[in-house]
Amino acid sequence: MINQTFDQFPEDLWITAVQVATVWTEPSSARRIDKDGTANPTDIDSWIAHLDYAASLALCNENRVQTQILYGEPVLVTEVKEDWAHVVIPSQPSSKDVRGYPGWVPIQQLKKLPKEEWIASEYAAVIKDKTWLETAGSEKLMKISYLSILPVKETGTSRIKVGTPHGDNFLPAEDVYIFSAEEGMKNGSGMDIVKAGEAYLSLDYFWGGMSSFGYDCSGLAYAAHKANGYQIARDAGDQAASGKEVEFNQLEPGDLLFFAYEEGRGRLHHVGIYYGNGKMLHSPQTGKGIEITRLTGTKYEKELCAARRYWQEAKEN
Numbered sequence: 573m574i575n576q577t578f579d580q581f582p583e584d585l586w587i588t589a590v591q592v593a594t595v596w597t598e599p600s601s602a603r604r605i606d607k608d609g610t611a612n613p614t615d616i617d618s619w620i621a622h623l624d625y626a627a628s629l630a631l632c633n634e635n636r637v638q639t640q641i642l643y644g645e646p647v648l649v650t651e652v653k654e655d656w657a658h659v660v661i662p663s664q665p666s667s668k669d670v671r672g673y674p675g676w677v678p679i680q681q682l683k684k685l686p687k688e689e690w691i692a693s694e695y696a697a698v699i700k701d702k703t704w705l706e707t708a709g710s711e712k713l714m715k716i717s718y719l720s721i722l723p724v725k726e727t728g729t730s731r732i733k734v735g736t737p738h739g740d741n742f743l744p745a746e747d748v749y750i751f752s753a754e755e756g757m758k759n760g761s762g763m764d765i766v767k768a769g770e771a772y773l774s775l776d777y778f779w780g781g782m783s784s785f786g787y788d789c790s791g792l793a794y795a796a797h798k799a800n801g802y803q804i805a806r807d808a809g810d811q812a813a814s815g816k817e818v819e820f821n822q823l824e825p826g827d828l829l830f831f832a833y834e835e836g837r838g839r840l841h842h843v844g845i846y847y848g849n850g851k852m853l854h855s856p857q858t859g860k861g862i863e864i865t866r867l868t869g870t871k872y873e874k875e876l877c878a879a880r881r882y883w884q885e886a887k888e889n
Contacts, residue, residue, distance in 0.1 A: 578687055580662055580671070581646060585690050588645045589683040589737035590614040591716050592783045594637055595675035599656040601636040602678075603627075612680045613714065616785040620778060628779065629858045637780035638675035639664060639791075639806055642720045643705075644736060646690065647682065648672065655679055664782075664794070664806040667813070673806050683737040692723035696732050696748040697757065699799075701771070701784050703747040705736065713741060717783035719798055724750055760800030762826020762883045768796040769845050769853045774861040781855075782806075789843050792855045792862065793828055796845060802882050808843040815880030824848075827881045829872075836877035844872070846879070 578585065594609050596602055602610050605627055608619035620628075631637045641647060641661055648671060651658040657679040664673035698720045704712045722743070726733035727750065731742040751757045760768075769792055778786025787795060790808040797804045805811045812830040823829075823846045831842040844854030847864055852872065855862045867873045 578646065578691060581648065581687055583687050584684050585646045585687045586649045586657070586659070586682045586684055587690065587737045588641045588643055588647065588681065590681045591643050591714055592616050592785060593641045593677050593681040594780065595639045595641060595659065595661070595673070595677055597635050597638055597675065599653060599676050601634075601676070603636075610678050610681075612678070614681070616783070617715075620776070620786055625859050632779040632858065639673050639780050640782040641677070642783060643714065643716045644720055644722045647677070649682070650674075652679060657682060661806075663803070665803065665810065666806050667810050685737065689735060690723055691753075692725070692735065693753055694724040694727075694750050695721050695753060696724050696734055696743060696750050697721045697799075698743070698747060699749045700747040703744060705734075706731070706742045706744075708740075708742065710742075713738065717785060719784075719795055757798075757801040759802065759884060761885075762824050762881070764800045765796045765802075765826035765883055766845060766847055766853060768799040769793075769862070770864075772862045773853075773864070775855075776861050777855045777858055779858060787855045787862065789855045793843050793845060797882055800883065804882050809840050811843055812840055812878050812880060815882045818879040818881050820876065820879060823879055824881070826883045827879050829867075829876060830878040830880070831872055831875040832877040833875065835874045840877065842872075842875070 590612050591614050608615040647659040647661050649657045656676050659677050660669050660672040660674045662672040666673040668674055698718055702715050705714045722734040730745055732745050779788050781787040782791045818827050825848040827846040829844045829846055832838050832840045844852040847853045851864050851866050853864050
């Protein structure tokens, strides 16, 4: 299950205060053309729309971007260098740092709050593609991503009052799933994992993407599991190193498939979600959208090197 615990944080929390904060390899990694993604407020739609293929590909090929964090996601700040903060992200497990995924974020995209303000008995997770955060007067403040999680202050029939880095605001009740901080999000089945990913068919690939504005391959796998109460590692290599090993002749929908260069013997480079009937759901590469593809007769059939299962069978009563 994914529950909300803050034991690893100091008394003050640094909270993501923009719709999506991109985590960069170094402060110098962000370019002038990335200003809509490094500002506060961000305009992720505009940023992605104005990146041509070469500029998007460079985020990967020039090792500029590491990952992303969603609105309301807490981080540990380990260093501040001028206008940038080095962070680790406890909600994104990584072999790069035992505390969480590391990287650099513009400090203006974070807000420091007393930890007690973020602790609640219930939390609201966005379950729609995107939804609008609104003021008490129904003014639209910010369009936020699927799986953004905020503390619940008060429930209503049409709107949920939530705590945010910008004070108390509101989300449409139909757009969120409310879960207990103690019990966490309910665990789903393998088919539930497939359905979570299937909702984003044709969404453009985005390197480092961890939001419904754009996912990369391991970001999609991470999000589909998070939506179903499973916290897995952020990167494909780490995802392949854990979970239950599955033989290729025993695959079930929701299992993760891993691919490596040199016909499966080289460096691992890709992950997809087994869809069933010899097909895979995945976010393939820059310039393409999330798709369902058959494995037989493709490069993926030759490069398949491992399969892992993180979901659990429903327990009999």
